[in-house]
Amino acid sequence: MTVKILYFASLKDALGCAEENFSLPSGVSTIGELRNFLAERGDNWNALAEGRNVRAARNQRMASASDSVVPGDEIAFFPPVTGG
Numbered sequence: 001m002t003v004k005i006l007y008f009a010s011l012k013d014a015l016g017c018a019e020e021n022f023s024l025p026s027g028v029s030t031i032g033e034l035r036n037f038l039a040e041r042g043d044n045w046n047a048l049a050e051g052r053n054v055r056a057a058r059n060q061r062m063a064s065a066s067d068s069v070v071p072g073d074e075i076a077f078f079p080p081v082t083g084g
Helices: 009-015 031-039 043-048
Strands: 002-007 019-023 055-058 061-063 074-078
Touching: 002 009, 002 031, 009 043, 009 074, 031 043, 031 055, 031 074
Parallel strands: 002 074
Antiparallel strands: 002 019, 055 061, 055 074
16 A cells, blocks of 8 residues: 655655655554654654654645545645744
C-alpha cells in the first residue's frame, strides 16, 4: 500500500525533504500509526514524535490520529499555523 506524504514549513526544513512516496508496513493503518512509524526513524524524524505539536491532513482535509490511511492517500504533516 503506497501513500504520498508531504511535509511543510519547519517539518520540511527539519527532515530535509518536502515529500516522499511511502509503502506502508504491516500494522500501519492510521494517521497516528504512520506518524509514530516515521518518528521511529530517529534523528531529525523525532520532529514527528508524539507530544510534538504537529497537525495532519488526509487528502487535503484535516485529519486526526485515528483516521485511517488507504492506498493512494495524500498525507500531509505540518506545524500549527497562525495568521494575523
